[in-house]
Structures are given as structure tokens and as C-alpha cells.
Amino acid sequence: MQQKQHYTGLTDKEVLESRAKHGVNILTPPEKEPLWKQFLEKFKDPLIIILMIAGILSIGISFYEYFGLHEGGAVFFEPIGIFVAILLATGLAFYFELKADKEFTILNQVNDDEPVEVIRNGNATKVPKRDIVVGDIVILSTGAEIPADGVLLESVSLNVDESTLTGEPLCHKSVCEGDFDNDATYPTNSVKKGTKVMEGHGIFCVTEVGDNTENGKILLSVLGKKVDSNDTNLDERKIEAAQKLAEKNEISSSVKTPLNEQLDGLSDLITKLSYGFAAFVIIGRLIAYFFIGDNSLEWAHITAYVLQTLMIAVTLIVVAVPEGLPMAVTLSLAYSMRRMLKTNNLVRKMHACETMGATTVICTDKTGTLTQNQMSVNxxxxxxxxxxxxxxxxxxxxxxxxxxxxxxxxxxxxxxxxxxxxxxxxxxxxxxxxxxxxxxxxxxxxxxxxxxxxxxxxxxxxxxxxxxxxxxxxxxxxxxxxxxxxxxxxxxxxxxxxxxxxxxxxxxxxxxxxxxxxxxxxxxxxxxxxxxxxxxxxxxxxxxxxxxAIADPVRKDVPAAVKECINAGIDIKIVTGDTPGTAKEIGRQIGLWTVKDGDEAIITGPEFAALSDSELDKKVLGLKIIARARPMDKKRLVESLQRNSQVVAVTGDGTNDAPALKAAHVGLSMGDGTSVAKEASDITIIDNSFSSIGRAVMWGRSLYQNIQRFLLFQLTVNVAACFIVLVGAFMGTESPLTVTQMLWVNLIMDTFGAMALASLPPSRSVMCDKPRNRKAFILTKPMMKDILGVGGFFFLLLVIFLYIFQHTEITQMTDLLHCQLGEANGLSPYEQTLLFSIFVWTHLWYMFNTRSFETGKSFFQLKMSKEFFTIVAIIFMGQIIIVEVLFDFFNCTPMKFLDWIIIVVLSSFVLWIRELWHFIVRR
CATH class of the missing domain: 3.40.1110.10 (Calcium-transporting ATPase, cytoplasmic domain N)
Structure with missing residues (x-):
């Protein structure tokens, strides 16, 4: 027999005193490598190593030209420019890695903010897990994660999963001495931080918090910290379990998404093509040196030329290989994770952002998701x-x-x-x-x-x-x-x-x-x-x-949200323990079920269980409501839908929902759900609302479009850059774009392009589309047309300018109005600067085009982000500084003001022609 007592708990003053004496309920995070070490890690990138080799080769060439050929000190500007570009590239990669790491750290800390039921000042209330102190009286219910170590005061059919500490999935806990197990790892009347209540309920008094808990001591031991051996029994089983716990609780940024897999294949293809271009560049420049023009045959000049050729080829590979793709994906996901949090979607696993965009079926609970979860006796x-x-x-x-x-x-x-x-x-x-x-x-x-x-x-x-x-x-x-x-x-x-x-x-x-x-x-x-x-x-x-009879009204925003999802080609299925009548009425109120659907769209748990797998697979797509559902019905439903090639998102708030949440492509736990459900999920819907699920789909689809826009921009630049350098190699001895210039172009299209296009806000228009095929190639036919068409146009435009510049002398852009072509005489430094500027400005304006790609709208009608315009401003100012201030490092010559105006204005026609074309099409 057990007497339920009336506990008063700690007072506010006692809480402060306990926290000051025993510390906070937070585990000390592992020490990170110092920043300088993290920065040096960036130099292990194979492409950076290649660039550094190219830089060293450039230094060797410059020393030979300075000391052997007695040329001026300007020969050192190119190698300095290469190393400046390397530092800029590694510095930006380092900065964004720190930024992404900060995002994940914030999300990983969310677990410490989960509410816990405690008794304080004689009243039951909720406080964040981090605020639990020694002496607190904590109320445990089924599915709760135990927030600290303590001694049980009451227990009813209490079974705890201690696998994170001892490997035991189910340990019976009790306050009755007759139930005590003397062979148990921990006393039967004790509970430990990080374990979970699988059945029953109870009340316990906190005895240890934070690093002083059993979990904390084991984790400190794993991290190599000193632990008092008298305080804890650290066997290998516990340490292994703790390591698994630490790994499981990390929000990994390296999860392979379907998008990652597509991009890996695309990267391999582009890399192979870039090696082919580099080989042709080497062949073309050697042919041009030995068979075109009057070039010196002295070994010193030949060696310098060959080294320069190899450097151009290596740089072309650096430009062509899309090393910005992983960063674009990571930036887009990290950006989406943070912004989705503002729309009540806490992304716990990064891949879920993108997968939500491919969702074809949402299996949803009723209570709290479709209804207000504000129960009142009616x-x-x-x-x-x-x-x-x-x-x-x-x-x-x-x-x-x-x-x-x-x-x-x-x-x-x-x-x-x-x-x-x-x-x-x-x-x-x-x-x-x-x-x-x-x-x-x-x-x-x-x-x-x-x-x-x-x-x-x-x-x-x-x-x-x-x-x-x-x-x-x-x-x-x-x-x-x-x-x-x-x-x-x-x-x-x-x-x-x-x-x-x-x-x-x-x-x-x-x-x-x-x-x-x-x-x-x-x-x-x-x-x-x-x-x-x-x-x-x-x-x-x-x-x-x-x-x-207890009423729980439908949320006011749910009917519109359900309609939006249905219009977006997403099927919705209600899975509830309520009666068929109740479930049908809710389905009717939200616009999911109509009289036309009939009773064939509704099935009860026993009827569902009676179906064989093959029978269920034939019927599952037509079902809209499963009433009187039992815990494993939801998981079986998910598996059946997956056998029908559906991408399934599932909502759940209880411990019994964990199997379905795990089985789904995206598991969506509720903000007031159990810790078990949250841990099994990929996204937590903080406000429990179905509208938030619709917003998660919108974010996922928009994120995928942003990645496509980045690819469109980068690959279009790739086509123009690779072909102009390749053709230039066969047209003369001078490369149309120097090594440092190509590195700046690489920075624009990789790093800055990823930053600009990854930060674009979501568009509600994506909810008018049908779900994308998860296995479809990321480069669509319209994208391929634009990459080859626009890239080819930019290439032809640059080839024309390159040919004119090589066959006449241009001192300013207005000379093109009355120039006469003669014999090839190479590129002057000013002509090369003009060609470089034309290349950069046309592609900068094209970035505006990629923003509005396939939206059917004018660029000026679209919602932009301040990050996009910030990046455009950085590129704009960067190009001016490179040409007018750092010209020696980038093999440029300061340009006349009129030429600046002409190039910027004429290159903007890339945007205006697109706007005019779409205006005509819309008309």
C-alpha cells in the first residue's frame, strides 16, 4: 500500500541556493580544437593543395623572370595574388564552417530547454530541463526523459529504459523494498539522467545534476576528463553506451540526403570533364607556342611557358570543379533550419529539410495537430x-x-x-x-x-x-x-x-x-x-x-492548410485512436473527407490488422482515415506507403509513435510530445499545428529550388569559362583569363554564388506544383537548355571580343565602333582587363536571372533577401577594387570611367532581355 503525499517542493530561494551549491543541470560539452587548428584543416582540401602547388610554381617562375631575365618586381604580383586568393577561399570556407557549427550547436542545446514537470512552492509547474536543481521534486510520466539522477518517492508500474547507461532496455523501478533487485546495476528505487520512462509514472527527488550525474561522469570519462572512481562504476559497457548516446544526440551535418547523392554524381561528371578541358588547354598552348607565332626556343623560356601552362590548366580544374556544391547545400540547409525555427519547425536532423520537399503523403494525428488540443468538458x-x-x-x-x-x-x-x-x-x-x-x-x-x-x-x-x-x-x-x-x-x-x-x-x-x-x-x-x-x-x-463528452475544436488554420497540401499533390491520412464517427467528422470539417469518398476511405484498426500486406498495398492509397488505430498500425501504414514508392512524413507525440516516426522518411514530433517521440523524429513541430507541417513542405521545396538555381548559375559560368580558356589556348600564347582572374571568378560563382542563392526566402508558389520525383536528375531540361544556351552565348560573345582584341588595338570601348581587323598581335594588358570585366559583369547580371528561373515572374516581382543584395554589393565593390586598386596582383590595368559605364550598362542587357522575353511570353 502506498500513500500519495502532498509535496511542496523547493521555494524560489531554495532553488537559487541549490544551484549555487551544486551547479546547473547541463553536461559540459567536449572541448573543440582551437580555431587556428580548424583553420589549418582547410588547407588539407585537395583543391587548395593543388592551388598551393600552382602558387609555388608561380613563385619559381617569378624568381627566374626577376633574377634570370632581369624583369621588374611586378612579376611577383601574380604569385602574391594566388596566395591572397587561397587565403580568401580558405578564410571564407572557415567562416562558414564556424557559422554552420554555431547553428548546429544551438539546435543541439534545445534538449536542455525541454520542459520538465516539477513541484515548487507547493504547486505543480514546468521548468526547462537545464533549470532542474538538487532537491527538486520531479513528476515522471510515460515517455518522459529523466532529467537528472534521483531517488524515487512514488512509483506506479514504473519501467525505465536504461540502455544508454547499462544496455538494459527495460528496468523495473519501485519504492517497495520487496521489489528491490540486489543484482541490478543501479538501485531499484533510483533513476538516472538520460534514461526514459517506458511505462507507468512516478515522482522522484533530484540528488545529482549535470556533470555529477552518472551520465555526466561517464561522458566526462569518455572525453578523457578526471573522474572520482569512488563516485561511479565505469565499465566498458557503460562507456560504450555513453558514446552511442553522445553520437545519437548529435545533429549530424553529414547525413547523405537524396540531394547529396545526386550532387555527388554531378560533381564526378563535371570533374572528369574539367580534366579533359585541362588536357586540351595544355595541348592547345603547346601547339600555339611551337607552331604559331615567333616564340623563343631557349630552354628557360620554354620551361617558364610550360610551368605557366600547367598552372593555367590546374586553375581551370579548380574553377570547373564545383567545390562550392557541398557548401551551397550546407548553407541552404543551415539557413533553412534557422528560418524554419521561426515558423515553429525545429529541425533536429538536417536532411529532413530537403526530404520534406519531396513528401507525397502526410500521416497525421488528430488531437493537437488538426485540433486545438484545448480540451474542455462540453x-x-x-x-x-x-x-x-x-x-x-x-x-x-x-x-x-x-x-x-x-x-x-x-x-x-x-x-x-x-x-x-x-x-x-x-x-x-x-x-x-x-x-x-x-x-x-x-x-x-x-x-x-x-x-x-x-x-x-x-x-x-x-x-x-x-x-x-x-x-x-x-x-x-x-x-x-x-x-x-x-x-x-x-x-x-x-x-x-x-x-x-x-x-x-x-x-x-x-x-x-x-x-x-x-x-x-x-x-x-x-x-x-x-x-x-x-x-x-x-x-x-x-x-x-x-x-x-470533451470537445477539442479544429484549429482555425487547418482547413486552409489541408487544402494547400492537397493542391500541392500531397495525400493526407488521419491516424487516430478515436471512433470512426469522430474521425470522419474531423475529416469532413478540415476538407479531407467528403460524401463522395464514402466509407471505403475509412478503416478501423481491427479491419486494418486483418488485411494481408498485399491487400493493404492495393488499398492503402485510397484510404484517408484509420480510426481506432493501435500503436503498430501507423508503422505498418508507413511501410505499405513506402512499398508504393511514396515519400512519407508522419506526425506523432507519444512513445508508441516512435516506431512509425523512425520508419518514415521524415518523422514529425509534436512540441508537447514525449522525449522518446522527439528523439525518434527528424523535425519537432513546436506549436503542434498542421499549418507548420505545410510550411515545412514549402521550405523543403524552396530549398531544392535554391540549390537548382545555384547549379544553374555555376554551371553556366563553367561552360563560358572553360570554353573561353580552351579556345584562347588555341588562338594565341596569352591566356584570356589569368590564374588570379580565374580564381576571382571561382570565388564569385562558388562561394558568393552559394551564399546569395542559398539565402533566398521560400516562395508559396512552390505549393502549386506537384511533388518532385525523388530519383529525378537535379538538372532539368529547362536548366540544361539555359546552361548550354546562355553559357554558349556568353562564350560566343567573349570569343568575338577576344578575336577583335587580338586583331586590333583597343584603348577604350568606343574604339570598337570604328576598329579595323588586322593580323593577330596578342592581348594588351588593357584589352585583357576589358575582357575580364565583360566576363564578370555579364555573369553578375545573370545571377539575377537565376533568381527568377522558372518562377514565371519578373525579377522585380520576387521577394528577395538582404543577404542576396549584400553579396551582389560585395561582388560589385570587389570587382572595382581588383581592377582599380589591386590591379598588379590580378594582372589588370585601371580602366577609364567611361569604359566602366559602358561595360556595366551593356552587360545588364542580360537581365533586361530576359525580362522583355518573359513579358512577351506572359502577354
């Missing part, structure tokens, strides 16, 4: 009462005692005028109903004595408690509460002699109004009466008291 039918109000009579006392004692919920009464529910919302609604009638439920709770409890389970669909009653002196009473039809089947009598037909009609009426119903029963126990055996009620003389 109507009661206690058949032994003459009215709905509870009085001072014995029957009213039994009803009140049954509601209060046969419950795991509590009320936070810090603000008595607006109490909030802690625990199960349905049970909380009953306590709120008593509170609103002026009944002090805590007095009722303290007056009675709990003898035995049977916790609620989704399989039984009821809960039971044996109580030493305060209303019938010297008697124990069995109270049962749960699904009305199941509770009624356990009863021999019905209060008020109401017929079963009347009860059925009443239930149907409530359920057709989408109300949740609870049935209540009791039995005054005599000596020898059976109560609870083998996890079920076996009492033989129970009386059915009546029904309570």
Missing part, C-alpha cells in the same frame, strides 16, 4: 445524477473522487484564475471542470489513499485505480476510466438502469460532433473481490456511471 451524462452539477451527496463524491484519483494529470495553479494543465490534456480537462465548479481537487487527492493503479495503455484503452475512499469510510473503491464501449463491457450494472441502446445513441451523437468521449465505472470492494490481475481489470460487479 457535456456530461452521469446517469445517477438528477443534474449535471455535482453536489455533496455520496454519488457526487464518488464521481469527484474517481476523476481526481484515477488520473495522472495535474493543474498549474500559479495563476488560479487561469490554471494550465500539466500532463494528459483529456484528464486535465476533467480537473479544470472540477476547478471551475469551485472544487479543490488537491484536497480530494490528499484525503484519499491510493492502494493500486493500472496505468492507461493504448491497447487496453482504459486505466484503473483502487482507492481507500474518503467518501465511504473503511471501504476500498475501484475506479475505471476509458473508452466508453470498452468500460461498459467490463460492467455488470448501469447507474440509473439506462439501456445500452440509450448509451449507444448518446455516444453516436457525441462522436458525430467530433467530441472525445470517456466512460466512467466503479465498484465498492468487499473482502475477497477481484480487482486487477495480469495488467487488466477482472472485477465482476462494476457499475457504469456515465459518459463525459
Amino acid at each position: 457535456d456530461i451524462k452521469f446517469y445517477g445524477l438528477n443534474s449535471q452539477m455535482l453536489g455533496a451527496d455520496k454519488k457526487s463524491g464518488i464521481i469527484k473522487e474517481g476523476i481526481v484519483l484515477n488520473s495522472t494529470a495535474t493543474l498549474d495553479l500559479k495563476n488560479p484564475s487561469r490554471p494550465s494543465v500539466l500532463g494528459n490534456p483529456t484528464e486535465g480537462a476533467l480537473l479544470l471542470w472540477l476547478h471551475n465548479m469551485g472544487i479543490n481537487y488537491m484536497k480530494l487527492k490528499d484525503a484519499a489513499e491510493v492502494v493500486e493503479e493500472l496505468p492507461f495503455s493504448t491497447e487496453r484503452k482504459y486505466m484503473a485505480t483502487v482507492v481507500k475512499s474518503a467518501f465511504i469510510q473503511g471501504k476500498n473503491i475501484l475506479y475505471v476510466k476509458g473508452a466508453p464501449e470498452i468500460v461498459r463491457s467490463l460492467c455488470k450494472h448501469v447507474d440509473g438502469d439506462v439501456s445500452d441502446d440509450t448509451i449507444t445513441r448518446q455516444l453516436t451523437e457525441y462522436q458525430n460532433k467530433a467530441m472525445r468521449t470517456l466512460g466512467f465505472a466503479y465498484q465498492v470492494l468487499e473482502n475477497g473481490d477481484k480487482t486487477i490481475e495480469n495488467g487488466k481489470v477482472v472485477a465482476e460487479n462494476m457499475t457504469f456511471l456515465g459518459i463525459v
